[in-house]
Amino acid sequence: RRKLHPGRDRRGRAHRCASASRARCFVRAVRRRDAMVASVASAVSRIASPRSGNCAHGGGGADGAANDLVQWLQACGRGVFRHTPCYCEENIWRLCEDLLGGAQRRVGPGLGGSGLQAPAKPAPRSLKVIFVSSENQAAPLFYQRAGSRALSGVPGFVMWDYHVLAVLEAGDRGHVVLDLDTMLEPFALPFAQYAEQALQPALSARLTRAYGWEPRRFRIIDAEEYLSSLCSDRSHMRNAAGAYSAPPPAEAPILCLRPGIADGSTSNLFGAFVSTDPDRGVGEVLSEEAFLRRFGFGGP
Numbered sequence: 001r002r003k004l005h006p007g008r009d010r011r012g013r014a015h016r017c018a019s020a021s022r023a024r025c026f027v028r029a030v031r032r033r034d035a036m037v038a039s040v041a042s043a044v045s046r047i048a049s050p051r052s053g054n055c056a057h058g059g060g061g062a063d064g065a066a067n068d069l070v071q072w073l074q075a076c077g078r079g080v081f082r083h084t085p086c087y088c089e090e091n092i093w094r095l096c097e098d099l100l101g102g103a104q105r106r107v108g109p110g111l112g113g114s115g116l117q118a119p120a121k122p123a124p125r126s127l128k129v130i131f132v133s134s135e136n137q138a139a140p141l142f143y144q145r146a147g148s149r150a151l152s153g154v155p156g157f158v159m160w161d162y163h164v165l166a167v168l169e170a171g172d173r174g175h176v177v178l179d180l181d182t183m184l185e186p187f188a189l190p191f192a193q194y195a196e197q198a199l200q201p202a203l204s205a206r207l208t209r210a211y212g213w214e215p216r217r218f219r220i221i222d223a224e225e226y227l228s229s230l231c232s233d234r235s236h237m238r239n240a241a242g243a244y245s246a247p248p249p250a251e252a253p254i255l256c257l258r259p260g261i262a263d264g265s266t267s268n269l270f271g272a273f274v275s276t277d278p279d280r281g282v283g284e285v286l287s288e289e290a291f292l293r294r295f296g297f298g299g300p
Contacts, residue, residue: 063171066126068119069099070170073178073188083180085146086237086246088164089269091180092129093230093254095166096223099127126169127223129283130291131273133162134214140207143184143198152203156183162274166223167191167295175295195297201288217276218291221283229282230254231262232269 082094100121132139140159141147147158166178168188175191182189182198195201208215221229234253237244257264261272261282272281286294 065120066123066169066171067173069122070168070173070176070188072119073176074186076187078178078180078187081180082249082251084247084249085181087234087249088162088181089131089230089232089273090249090251090254092164092166092178093226094251095178095180096127096129096227100223100227122168122223124224125222128167128169129221129223129226130165130167131162131219131221132160132165132216133219133274133276134216135276136214137161137274138213139163139216140200140204140213141198142200142203143182145181145183152200152207154200154203191295192297195292195295199288199292201292204288216288217285218288219273219276219281219283219285220291220294221273225282227256229256229258229261229272230269231256231264231267233265233267235267236269 081091081098083091132141138159139162140152140157141163142152142154142158143156144158144160144163145156147156149155149157151157163181165180165182168176168178170176170188173190176188177191177194177198178188179194179198182194184194184197204216207213232254234244234248237246237248239245255264256262262268275281276285278285292298
């Protein structure tokens with residue numbers, strides 16, 4: 001994924017983390033990694049029960065389990081999930097892997113030895129992966145850590161070629177957004193708040209008209225399907241000389257094998273996921289208005 005300059009097409013864009021910006025991007029990643037233990041310890045102190053050392057329970061049934069999961073996510077924060085700047089499609093794939101496999105599988109029982117247990121994994125089909133892009137692969141977002149105040153006057157403005165996040169159906173809490181790149185808090189943010197601040201539908205529409213951009217489109221995929229379908233060899237992050245434009249994740253590339261979708265070697269990232277063609281790829285593609293309605297947002 002790369003950051004674009006407003007007013008330029010995709011061929012004229014600047015690399016997302018070029019030169020000094022690339023170095024700053026890497027330094028921020030290292031600092032976030034080093035701060036993870038402190039972040040988790042802070043989360044433990046906020047929600048651990050003196051008697052049991054576990055998360056408080058939100059009651060019985062599906063809503064109770066969903067409340068437990070959201071409480072755990074908000075208390076522990078995004079720092080418990082693997083994250084590499086510039087590789088949002090892989091970051092969200094691994095977040096889904098952790099949540100659907102039970103986060104205990106990776107962090108171990110008692111999160112970091114704290115006694116804080118991760119709750120049950122999400123209900124089937126309750127976790128969705130969202131790709132945000134447009135026909136010309138230019139999508140404005142706001143309150144992004146890699147952004148600035150340029151052009152829009154709103155903090156964290158950035159023009160991505162695409163962005164990836166997750167939405168969790170959280171029982172009586174409605175829907176919450178899991179975006180590892182936003183500066184908005186808390187993690188597991190209510191969908192309406194994310195829509196109002198990060199998507200800014202009215203402002204984005206004005207900018208789209210003023211600059212002649214294509215409108216944003218949203219591809220929605222069941223997390224279970226995403227985990228079996230993504231095949232990305234990271235070639236889109238290499239320059240003409242073969243060097244990475246941003247340091248890649250420590251993990252091996254995600255190369256799924258699924259008949260008709262992923263062959264285990266050839267990247268399908270842009271054809272099956274970033275593409276906004278509703279007749280191609282995995283999941284369904286919605287207009288912005290339909291996407292917002294889908295998750296119950298009635299704002300401007």
